[in-house]
Amino acid sequence: MRGPGTTTMSLSAFPALVLNADYQPLSYFPLSLWNWQETIKAIFLDRVAVVQHYDRVVRSPGHEFKLPSVVALKEYIPQTRRPPFTRFNVFLRDRFTCQYCQTGLPAPELTFDHVIPRSRGGKTSWQNIVTACNRCNLRKGSRLPGECKMHPMQTPRTPSPHQLQRNGRSFPPNYLHESWRDYLYWDTELEP
Numbered sequence: 001m002r003g004p005g006t007t008t009m010s011l012s013a014f015p016a017l018v019l020n021a022d023y024q025p026l027s028y029f030p031l032s033l034w035n036w037q038e039t040i041k042a043i044f045l046d047r048v049a050v051v052q053h054y055d056r057v058v059r060s061p062g063h064e065f066k067l068p069s070v071v072a073l074k075e076y077i078p079q080t081r082r083p084p085f086t087r088f089n090v091f092l093r094d095r096f097t098c099q100y101c102q103t104g105l106p107a108p109e110l111t112f113d114h115v116i117p118r119s120r121g122g123k124t125s126w127q128n129i130v131t132a133c134n135r136c137n138l139r140k141g142s143r144l145p146g147e148c149k150m151h152p153m154q155t156p157r158t159p160s161p162h163q164l165q166r167n168g169r170s171f172p173p174n175y176l177h178e179s180w181r182d183y184l185y186w187d188t189e190l191e192p
């Protein structure tokens with residue numbers, strides 16, 4: 001964010017971290033971010049309060065303002081909904097880790113495994129789907145865990161929103177503006 005490059009930096013490079021009304025990030029992974037246009041719109045609609053700014057100033061006729069780097073919603077969005085059963089949330093529950101060989105992998109290298117195979121009556125549900133690498137998924141095939149001695153490291157369950165938030169904290173984003181640090185408590189990231 002320094003040096004002569006800053007002046008030519010696209011405005012799209014100024015995302016705002018979005019906090020809930022309790023000043024916790026709405027989501028950790030993916031991190032809740034808005035682009036600057038969305039952020040400015042929300043300010044004009046009085047939906048958010050600006051918490052911190054970038055140094056970058058934007059001018060329009062009659063207006064001059066610094067781009068917000070952190071905003072907080074004025075109205076609290078409850079986080080108690082049951083997490084939807086999605087591909088992403090299954091990976092997040094399992095921390096992007098194959099539940100058989102315990103290898104952590106990027107999403108494109110992961111797949112799902114039916115603990116009880118579909119051909120044996122297994123359902124596609126939180127309780128029967130686990131994250132697996134392709135190798136383990138192939139190896140297990142249509143056998144039951146007991147038949148191939150492959151048991152998931154954790155018994156698959158429906159995760160709580162809190163559990164998903166907690167897991168998401170351990171995945172720092174590629175870009176982390178210094179003004180966000182006070183609001184993000186990564187397990188791995190913070191400097192002393």
Ligand SMILES: [Zn+2]
Pocket residue numbers: 098099100101102103132133134135136137
């Ligand atoms: Zn594996």
